[in-house]
Amino acid sequence: MKKKDVYVAALDAARNRDLDDLQVLIYAFFSRSEPHIHDIVNQTLFTVYEKLSTGEPSILLAPKLRGIARNKRLQILTHEAANRDIPSGSDEPGILEVGDFANDPAAILVRRQRILELLAVHNQIGVKNPRQFEIIAAEIYGADAREHLKDTFGESPDAATIRQSRKRAHDHAKKIMPNLGKGDQP
Amino acid sequence: MSDSDEMNALALAYLHGKESLPQNIRDAFANMPQAPLAKIVEECIAVQPRIDLVPLLRRIAQTNQGRVEDLSSPEFKSYLIAECDTNELALQRVVSIINNFLVIKASRIEGDKPILIAARDEDNSGQKSSSMNELLMQVGKRVR
Numbered sequence: 001m002k003k004k005d006v007y008v009a010a011l012d013a014a015r016n017r018d019l020d021d022l023q024v025l026i027y028a029f030f031s032r033s034e035p036h037i038h039d040i041v042n043q044t045l046f047t048v049y050e051k052l053s054t055g056e057p058s059i060l061l062a063p064k065l066r067g068i069a070r071n072k073r074l075q076i077l078t079h080e081a082a083n084r085d086i087p088s089g090s091d092e093p094g095i096l097e098v099g100d101f102a103n104d105p106a107a108i109l110v111r112r113q114r115i116l117e118l119l120a121v122h123n124q125i126g127v128k129n130p131r132q133f134e135i136i137a138a139e140i141y142g143a144d145a146r147e148h149l150k151d152t153f154g155e156s157p158d159a160a161t162i163r164q165s166r167k168r169a170h171d172h173a174k175k176i177m178p179n180l181g182k183g184d185q186p
Numbered sequence: 187m188s189d190s191d192e193m194n195a196l197a198l199a200y201l202h203g204k205e206s207l208p209q210n211i212r213d214a215f216a217n218m219p220q221a222p223l224a225k226i227v228e229e230c231i232a233v234q235p236r237i238d239l240v241p242l243l244r245r246i247a248q249t250n251q252g253r254v255e256d257l258s259s260p261e262f263k264s265y266l267i268a269e270c271d272t273n274e275l276a277l278q279r280v281v282s283i284i285n286n287f288l289v290i291k292a293s294r295i296e297g298d299k300p301i302l303i304a305a306r307d308e309d310n311s312g313q314k315s316s317s318m319n320e321l322l323m324q325v326g327k328r329v330r
Contacts, residue, residue, distance in 0.1 A: 015250060015251065023207070049214045054222075054253070055222045055223060055224075055252055059261050060261060
């Protein structure tokens with residue numbers, strides 16, 4: 001599916017009150033290190049609503065999405081600079097952090113679906129074994145499992161125990177959802 | 187960080203963001219007003235319920251998007267052709283019908299009241315009055 005088609009489909013869905021795809025596509029415009037990502041996405045969504053409510057067709061709005069998100073980021077940065085009394089010329093407006101994968105919005109929608117499935121499995125594990133759940137959650141978040149367990153349960157198990165728990169968690173997850181062991185590609 | 191890890195992180199950021207999506211945004215999308223084109227198309231159907239293009243007009247209204255001026259955009263036309271499973275000729279007829287409807291609406295002629303029309307016969311025996319709805323239906327038949 002073409003990039004534009006994915007955006008148009010997401011806008012059409014948003015028009016019918018289903019915001020999920022549009023939200024995840026706007027998130028995909030930015031690096032996760034973007035500190036204002038939630039505010040940017042929310043403000044972008046509101047501007048998209050204003051445009052859709054005038055009747056602007058999805059097919060004409062789709063190519064403008066990235067520009068709208070970029071402007072929202074600049075507005076937030078400018079506002080922040082004004083509140084902190086920083087000269088407005090000191091930041092670097094116009095630089096939008098974009099992940100490489102953002103060029104393939106269809107892929108990130110598939111990936112989102114995969115994550116939802118994984119989280120559903122993790123939630124099932126979490127009910128019975130919260131430590132196994134937190135080890136897998138740490139993997140997904142890219143956090144150090146030992147540090148994460150320490151923060152969550154106040155425990156610092158050794159590497160062997162963590163490896164064993166991770167294996168049990170994955171075995172458990174595989175029983176719940178056979179696709180879990182197939183690697184990163186959905 | 188690999189693309190895959192980055193996607194995981196973003197997907198989780200999205201999930202977190204989804205939970206924190208402000209209610210006013212949800213409410214706004216839930217109460218999206220009807221698109222101007224859809225509104226005009228529905229009015230047009232109400233005035234001319236018997237024309238053969240009513241099913242296509244309904245499909246266009248169901249897309250709930252567009253303004254009259256967007257009907258001149260090739261991209262929007264392509265979108266409507268694909269979305270409504272129609273062809274360029276049928277869409278062109280729809281555009282003509284909508285434009286005629288708007289002209290008549292702007293002239294404030296009421297659709298079902300009789301209006302005078304020119305007599306066509308030498309002995310003045312032709313029809314002398316008709317309703318605008320009837321005339322629109324005749325125009326709709328000729329734009330093919």
